[in-house]
Amino acid sequence: MRLIASDLDGTIIGRDGKISSRTVRAFRDAADAGVQIVFVTGRPPRWLTPLREQMEHEGTVICSNGAVLYDLATDRVLSAQTVPHRDLFAAREIILGLHPHVGFAAETIEGFQLEPGFVESGSVELLGGIVPRPLHESLRPGDAVVKFLARGHDLDPDVFLAQVRPAVSHLVEATHSASGVALLEMARPGINKAVTLAHYAASLEIDAADVVAFGDMPNDIEMLEWAGHGYAMASGHPGAIDAARFKAPAFEDDGVAQILEARLALL
Template sequence: MRLIASDLDGTIIGRDGKISARTVRAFKDAAAAGVEIVFVTGRPPRWLDPLREQIGHEGTVICSNGAVVYDLVRSEVISAKTLPHTNIFQAREIILRLHPRATFAAETTFGFQLEPGFVEQGSVELLDGIEPMLLEQSLTERDAVVKFLARGRDLDPDTFLAEVQDAVSHLVAVTHSAPTVALLEMAQPGINKAVTLAGYASSLNIDPQDVVAFGDMPNDIEMLEWAGHGYAMASGHPEAIGAARYQAPAFADDGVAQILEARLAEL
């Protein structure tokens, strides 16, 4: 084990935004043992405070499902794979034909833009002063979009994913990570967590066989398949569990910490 690559939400972070003391200790013990650690998340850079405040991570974070590589120490984007605006607007039109009530948003390298109805009144985004506007009106040539989002109303998340993926896969790479919300996350075709993690590992001369990865949702599947030791959380999505070679105990049982403790004992 030379590199640990871990998802965040549902893997080490709960709905309350907390990381358990046992999990924090396991990551700190791994770092002290000389193991490289990279977190690989669908979150944008602005949502990485739990890593700073609870783990004290001072390394690289792969964000936005692989579209962004971020330096947490310098609070700086190292690289970004952006999505052409033409692809966004074409995908939006196709999705609206399938589901006229769908609403949309876009993550950029420096912020977030959303359309009316995408979030509920009183949400963090609205409280931060983001004014809902149609993306055709708000996006400018300077806006580098790293993730395009579509939210369906009263839809099953997996059904929404399957329908949209078939229709727009020539324009965007589609996945989802919200277990109970029909929220699709779209990126430049060919971009996912595994692609960016593979490049990061290669830059450190680390072979996939020496990588231990953890995840729980469909957006983790490629990463779990790529890593020599990919662990799906027992509490995770059935497709993630089916794709991984190994299974970690459930999130509620500190599954990641349990695996790391056992592997560190073998070093």
Template sequence: MRLIASDLDGTIVGRDGKISPRTVRAFHDAADAGVQIVFVTGRPPRWLTPLREQIGHEGMVICSNGAVLYDLAEDRVLSAQTVPHPDLFAAREIILGLHPRATFAAETTEGFQLEPGFAESSSVELLGKIMPRPLRESLVAGDSVVKFLARVGELEPDAFLAEVLPAVSHLVAVTHSAPTVALLEMARPGINKAVTLAGYADSLGIDAGDVVAFGDMPNDIEMLEWAGHGYAMASGHPLAIGAARFKAPAFEDDGVARIIESRLARL
């Protein structure tokens, strides 16, 4: 075990935004033992507060499902894989043809843009009082879109993914990570957590066989398959569990911490 790659939400971060003390200790112990740590998340860089305030992580974070490599210590985007605007708008039209009431948003390296109806008013306030506008008005030519989002209210998340994926896969990569909301996360084709993690591990001279990865949702599948020791959380999505070689105890049972502790004891 030379590198630990961990998802955040549902894997080590709860719905309350907290990371358990046991999990914090496990990551500190791993770092003290010389193991490299990287967090791999669907979150954008601006939502990394739990890592800063609870773990004190100052290393690399792979954000936006692999589209962004971020240096947390320097608060700097090191690389970004973006969705061309024409492909984004073409995918938007296809999704609207399937679900006319769908709403959309775009995560950029500069911020966040959302259309009316995409989020509740209280959520918009938390995002910095962003004014909802159609993306064709709010996105300007220089905006670097790293994640394109689509949301509907009348479907289960898996059903929405299954319907949209074959229709837009020539334009964007599609996944989801929200357990109860039909919210699709789209990126440039070929971009996922595994691709960027593999590149980062290679830059450190670390092979997949020496990587331990943790995740819980469909957006973690490629990462769990790529890592030599991919652990899906027992509390995770069935597709993630089915893709992983190994299973960690549930999030509520400090599953990640338990696996790290066990593997450190064997070093």
């Protein structure tokens, strides 16, 4: 074990935004043992506060499902893989042809833009004053889109993904990570957590066989398959569990900490 790659939400961060003290201690013990650590998340850089305040992590984070490589110590984007606006709008039309009442949003390097109907009207106040507008009005030519989102209402998340993914695969790479919410996350084709993690590991001269990865949702599947030791959370999505070689105890049981403690005892 030379590199630990961990997802955040549902893997080490709960719905309350907290990381358990046992998990924090396990990661610190791993770092003290000389193991490299990288967090791999669907979150954008601006949502990394738990890593700073609870984990006191200052290293590299792979954000936006692999589209962004971010240096937390300097608050700097190291690299970004963006979705061309023309492909975003083409995918939008295809999705609307399948589900006419879907709402859309775009995550950019600079911030977040959303259309009317993407969230409940009462939730807009929680988005920091963002005014919903059609993306063709709010996106400027130079805005670097790293994640395109589509939210369906009263749709099954897995069914929604299964219908949309093949229809837009020539334009965007689609996945989802929100349990119980039909929210598709789309990136530039060929971009996912595994691709960026593989490049990052190679920069450290670490092979996949020496990587231990943790995740719980469909957006983790490629990473869990790529890592030599990919652990899906027992509390995770069935697709992630089926894809992973190994299974960690549930999030509620500090599953990641349990695995790290056991592996560190063997070093």
